[in-house]
Amino acid sequence: MTVILKTEGLNKVYRQGGLVRSRQVRALNDVNITVESDKPVVIAVVGESGSGKTTLAKTLLRLETPSSGRAIVYDTVVTGKGTTLSKQQFLGLVQPIFQNPFEAFSRYRPVDAYLHETARRVGGMDGAQAEAAVATALASVGLKYGEVRGKYTNQFSGGELQRISVARALIPQPKLIVADEPVSMIDASRRMIIINLFKQLRDEAGRSFLYITHDLATAYYISDYVAVMNKGVVVEFGDARQVMGDPQHDYTKLLLSSIPTTKTRWRPRKVAA
Numbered sequence: 001m002t003v004i005l006k007t008e009g010l011n012k013v014y015r016q017g018g019l020v021r022s023r024q025v026r027a028l029n030d031v032n033i034t035v036e037s038d039k040p041v042v043i044a045v046v047g048e049s050g051s052g053k054t055t056l057a058k059t060l061l062r063l064e065t066p067s068s069g070r071a072i073v074y075d076t077v078v079t080g081k082g083t084t085l086s087k088q089q090f091l092g093l094v095q096p097i098f099q100n101p102f103e104a105f106s107r108y109r110p111v112d113a114y115l116h117e118t119a120r121r122v123g124g125m126d127g128a129q130a131e132a133a134v135a136t137a138l139a140s141v142g143l144k145y146g147e148v149r150g151k152y153t154n155q156f157s158g159g160e161l162q163r164i165s166v167a168r169a170l171i172p173q174p175k176l177i178v179a180d181e182p183v184s185m186i187d188a189s190r191r192m193i194i195i196n197l198f199k200q201l202r203d204e205a206g207r208s209f210l211y212i213t214h215d216l217a218t219a220y221y222i223s224d225y226v227a228v229m230n231k232g233v234v235v236e237f238g239d240a241r242q243v244m245g246d247p248q249h250d251y252t253k254l255l256l257s258s259i260p261t262t263k264t265r266w267r268p269r270k271v272a273a
């Protein structure tokens, strides 16, 4: 079995406020999750705003340094004590997809230039190899290179641009893709294209995903595992069907009861600690 993702006592403490009135926020509070599997998986992280989901994503992406603890991805320590990976090695193993695809690329530069850059810098490829890798990556997200070449962000829809972000993330052939709210800025009608793409990339290309979301319905639809976060703590973690079908923790029950159905009208509820 491969340790696809393991966090060991992961903590992240931020200091908020000025010198006089500062306070500490424990954005990650002793996060311990383990996913071992022989097959690639989708792991969802759900929870309301401020629960620490993005901090977890940033820590796993090495955009934030943990205050203590460490994380392992595909049997390799990626952050915290014992990390020996260079930046290039790390980006070959773990790749990000961010919430807003329009912010992932400058509007003054053709988007395919970013894909080439990733192929050369992270993948260590030469010009011809990079050209082939870009074409392959775009094809795997359902786009033709000819439709993308030389174009700028304003020539794409949010959904298309997010697919290009996914293509870019695929170029170094990472094992894990960390996607922080990847569909929240995309038209509702196009969200499922991205969600189904993740499923397809898991099943056909062998990529695992950490899928950070507010959206419990898509989390249920694509995830193999789910971590429920509240105030920096993972309050419930396990098989997605089990956690969401038979939640044990009160916070998970409340989150799930807030989902609107065709029979009930949605009313926002305040979720207690």
Ligand SMILES: Nc1ncnc2c1ncn2[C@@H]1O[C@H](COP(=O)(O)OP(=O)(O)OP(=O)(O)O)[C@@H](O)[C@H]1O
Residues within 6 Å of the ligand: 014, 015, 016, 025, 026, 027, 047, 048, 049, 050, 051, 052, 053, 054, 055, 056
């Ligand atoms: N750079 C920072 N400096 C200080 N505090 C921070 C910083 N980033 C996050 N926090 C705090 O850490 C806590 C967790 O924030 P985080 O963004 O991880 O939550 P989240 O679950 O991703 O929320 P959302 O769904 O709104 O993105 C919050 O209290 C937040 O204010």
